[in-house]
Amino acid sequence: MKRSPLVLVVVAFVVALMLYVGYHKARNPGGMPFRPLTASAPAPDFSLESLDGKTTRLSDFRGKAILLNFWATWCGPCKIEMPWFVDLQNQYGSQGLQIVGVAMDDASKADIAKFAKDMGVNYPVLIGKEAVGDAYGGVPALPETFLIARDGKIMDKIIGLRGKAEIEDAIKKALKTQPAPSTAAAKNSPPQ
Numbered sequence: 001m002k003r004s005p006l007v008l009v010v011v012a013f014v015v016a017l018m019l020y021v022g023y024h025k026a027r028n029p030g031g032m033p034f035r036p037l038t039a040s041a042p043a044p045d046f047s048l049e050s051l052d053g054k055t056t057r058l059s060d061f062r063g064k065a066i067l068l069n070f071w072a073t074w075c076g077p078c079k080i081e082m083p084w085f086v087d088l089q090n091q092y093g094s095q096g097l098q099i100v101g102v103a104m105d106d107a108s109k110a111d112i113a114k115f116a117k118d119m120g121v122n123y124p125v126l127i128g129k130e131a132v133g134d135a136y137g138g139v140p141a142l143p144e145t146f147l148i149a150r151d152g153k154i155m156d157k158i159i160g161l162r163g164k165a166e167i168e169d170a171i172k173k174a175l176k177t178q179p180a181p182s183t184a185a186a187k188n189s190p191p192q
Contacts, residue, residue, distance in 0.1 A: 040155075043068070043148045044135035048102065048126035051113045056100075056126055059152075064098040065174035066148040067167075070133060072105035073115045075142045077161035082119045084164040088171060089123045095175055096150065099123040104133060104142060149177035 043066070045059045058066070069085065071078035082101075089099045101123060103112045109127060116125045133139035136146065140159070147156040147170045155177070156170050 040153050043146065043152055043154050044132075046132045046135065048129065048132060051109065051116065051125050051127070056124060058100070058148075061098045061100065062152065063150055063179040064096050065092075065150050065171065065177065066146075067097065067099045067171060067174075068102065068136075068146040068148060069099065070102045070104050070128065070136070070139045070142060070144045072103060072142050073107045073112060074105060078143045079119070081143060081161060081164075081167070082121060084167065086120050086122050088164075088168060092171055092175065097171055097175060101125040102128040102132065104128040104139060147171065147174045149174050151177060151180040 043058060045057060047055055047057045050056045058068070067085065067088070069078075069081075071082070085099050085101075089097065101116070101121065103125060105112075105128075107115070112125065112127065136144075137157075143158075143161065145158040145167075146154055147158075149155045155174055158167070158170075
């Protein structure tokens with residue numbers, strides 16, 4: 001019995017789509033919907049474990065300009081930009097920049113720590129969870145980076161790899177922002 005190639009392509013597509021949806025449903029059992037984040041939206045707070053085993057919240061860096069980078073050990077573009085982030089943290093850290101890396105892959109904590117050490121990472125690396133990615137709009141591709149102003153609002157979202165100069169310009173803009181008054185504490189409960 002001869003089958004049409006178009007039918008086979010459609011069946012393969014449907015099966016792939018079902019696998020994709022099933023995989024993401026399994027990783028997101030609560031069914032938390034993705035919510036797209038826009039510039040000037042408050043950055044969702046979260047609580048994640050760092051490589052040294054401490055619990056770190058985004059709000060721990062309140063008042064700083066934050067470059068929040070979602071990445072993975074298997075991500076080629078991530079390997080290109082990480083040395084830039086090391087340089088930028090060295091250059092702008094004393095001016096109030098805090099780079100925070102969130103590892104979004106299934107590698108072990110030890111493998112992530114070795115990778116970060118080999119890359120010379122000089123900023124906190126946190127073990128990511130799907131709920132945190134979902135809070136930031138689903139993190140559909142890696143790397144994905146958010147520039148967060150000193151007042152806790154998102155200034156820019158970068159999907160994929162951009163040039164170092166473009167990232168540095170965004171950091172300079174974030175550093176020029178003013179922190180939020182201390183009475184305006186974030187009311188978002190952090191995803192766990």
